[in-house]
Amino acid sequence: AKDSGKGCGATFDQAMRDRVTERLDLEFDLRRAVEEGEFEVFYQPIMSLSDNRVAKAEALVRWNHPTRGILPPTLFIPVAEETGAIEEVGAQVLDEAVRQAAHWRRNDRTLSELKISVNLSPRQLTSEGIVDQVARTLHKHQLPPEALALEITESASMDNVGLVQEIMDGFAELGVSVHLDDFGTGYSSLSILHSLPFSTIKLDRSFINNLVEEVESATTIWAVVMIAQAGRLEVVAEGIETHDQLAKIRELGCDYGQGYYISRPLPPHEFEAFCRTKLDE
Numbered sequence: 001a002k003d004s005g006k007g008c009g010a011t012f013d014q015a016m017r018d019r020v021t022e023r024l025d026l027e028f029d030l031r032r033a034v035e036e037g038e039f040e041v042f043y044q045p046i047m048s049l050s051d052n053r054v055a056k057a058e059a060l061v062r063w064n065h066p067t068r069g070i071l072p073p074t075l076f077i078p079v080a081e082e083t084g085a086i087e088e089v090g091a092q093v094l095d096e097a098v099r100q101a102a103h104w105r106r107n108d109r110t111l112s113e114l115k116i117s118v119n120l121s122p123r124q125l126t127s128e129g130i131v132d133q134v135a136r137t138l139h140k141h142q143l144p145p146e147a148l149a150l151e152i153t154e155s156a157s158m159d160n161v162g163l164v165q166e167i168m169d170g171f172a173e174l175g176v177s178v179h180l181d182d183f184g185t186g187y188s189s190l191s192i193l194h195s196l197p198f199s200t201i202k203l204d205r206s207f208i209n210n211l212v213e214e215v216e217s218a219t220t221i222w223a224v225v226m227i228a229q230a231g232r233l234e235v236v237a238e239g240i241e242t243h244d245q246l247a248k249i250r251e252l253g254c255d256y257g258q259g260y261y262i263s264r265p266l267p268p269h270e271f272e273a274f275c276r277t278k279l280d281e
């Protein structure tokens, strides 16, 4: 029994070592990726429910890893956030998304009014000089500020409301809007709507998941739409995966829809093609 216990310990230690090594590999890998510019930005269409046109796109980062292929953000954003690499990764995503949006608005007839949303993690949002960084990026690519929105989560805003308020005032002065992401997953969603100047609520996809089967979900969405209308906020419903869900959120008065049923996040060329066929329908 003693022997097997020892064996277990050894296996455990080995597993720990493996995990630490993996983590260090990832940190090292991330640093190289930042230097080599291995990140790509995909764009997920956001459909206006009043006219069924693609009005906006959310920029979502992908890591085009030299040996592992395309990696999703859930695999590396949390580590980048912990190590601080997120500031570099985020700067690259912002620059690329703003460049792409400016290009589309200038050169693509069907995309001349496209708005682009870029995610800011908690650490990015409160990093030194973030408002200046956004201002410089807009100026560099000559993108009008009203074409850009920044998506932040409630957890980002709760840690230091005073600082976040100051930063959001800075964005407002630039003319850049801020969206409250993953609405409904936190603890204080309602109070934060009152204290900070958001333009848009992004309803978390957990509400949409059981929308068609459960009356409570529909009631909750309806209530959120009422609150939004009272505060002149727009509502984007995330995670629409079926025709019935799309019909339901339309009926409940949401302004925009986003989800696999409409389209997955797409590389730039496929996004262009998608928007063109939508217009022709």
Ligand code: C2E
Binding pocket: 044, 059, 060, 061, 072, 073, 074, 077, 090, 093, 119, 120, 121, 124, 151, 181, 182, 205, 238, 239, 240, 241, 258, 259, 260, 261, 265
């Ligand atoms: P998020 O901001 O909530 O982004 C929406 C996520 O939901 C995306 O996952 C998108 O592909 C996925 N999604 C869209 N429609 C559907 C649907 O119908 N069903 C389901 N099941 N999922 C859907 P993705 O691209 O893997 O991104 C995951 C998270 O990683 C994002 O969640 C965001 O928090 C973070 N992230 C992505 N790109 C960036 C970035 O450039 N910077 C930062 N800081 N975070 C990012």
Ligand code: CA
Binding pocket: 058, 119, 151, 181
């Ligand atoms: Ca988002």
Ligand code: CA
Binding pocket: 181, 182, 202, 204, 238
């Ligand atoms: Ca979200």
Ligand code: CA
Binding pocket: 182
């Ligand atoms: Ca999220």
